[in-house]
Amino acid sequence: MSLLYEIALTLIPGIGDINGKKLVNYCGSAEAVFKEKKSALMRIPGIGEHTANAIINAKPFDRAQQEIEFIEKFKIKVLYFKDKDYPLRLRNCEDGPLLIYYKGSESLNPPLSLSIVGTRRATDYGKWYIDKLMEALSSYAVVIVSGLAFGIDTAAHRSALDHGLPTIAILGHGLDRIYPGQNRQLAKRMLNHGGLLTDFPSQTNPDRENFP
Numbered sequence: 001m002s003l004l005y006e007i008a009l010t011l012i013p014g015i016g017d018i019n020g021k022k023l024v025n026y027c028g029s030a031e032a033v034f035k036e037k038k039s040a041l042m043r044i045p046g047i048g049e050h051t052a053n054a055i056i057n058a059k060p061f062d063r064a065q066q067e068i069e070f071i072e073k074f075k076i077k078v079l080y081f082k083d084k085d086y087p088l089r090l091r092n093c094e095d096g097p098l099l100i101y102y103k104g105s106e107s108l109n110p111p112l113s114l115s116i117v118g119t120r121r122a123t124d125y126g127k128w129y130i131d132k133l134m135e136a137l138s139s140y141a142v143v144i145v146s147g148l149a150f151g152i153d154t155a156a157h158r159s160a161l162d163h164g165l166p167t168i169a170i171l172g173h174g175l176d177r178i179y180p181g182q183n184r185q186l187a188k189r190m191l192n193h194g195g196l197l198t199d200f201p202s203q204t205n206p207d208r209e210n211f212p
Helices: 002-010 016-027 030-035 038-042 049-057 061-073 124-137 152-162 181-192
Strands: 077-080 099-104 112-115 142-146 167-170 194-198
Touching (some): 002 016, 002 061, 002 077, 002 099, 099 181, 142 152, 152 194, 181 194
Parallel strands (some): 112 142, 167 194
Antiparallel strands (some): 077 099
């Protein structure tokens, strides 16, 4: 039952991760947030009348139940920011996600990880350099993290797998789709040697604002 409220809280427009976590910490749980009086919500620093009204008037539970059915059907792991398996590196970020969805085989708390981002218009030299870097890292237990986009992201994921390194993609959409579509096979490989991670629920499109 707690998962229903945790997902529901993320579905309220305008809440955001910082205020969402603040609400949970003040009220004690996501469920308690929805059961709190408007006057009490407005006493929480940073939570004004507009946000309090959004919570009081919200009806996100049918949609949250649909999401639970989706994650159960496709065996997706949901990690709340208070869960012990929630990524430690994100836990220390003020704006770390309230909740994340994950499917894969790799721990999200590896001793070593390396994030790689780059242009979508990768040059041959850029791809060569990525491959040489992965080759050099192949003797270390390092997890490669990128975004599954065209260009350097794709090169990093593919080269990591080719050199026996686990790799995780941070996605700007729900786990009911893969973007770009040309990377579906790559994403399937990653599920067995890495994983796919997002803070967006299913039915979320890969809109521009979802990508940093």
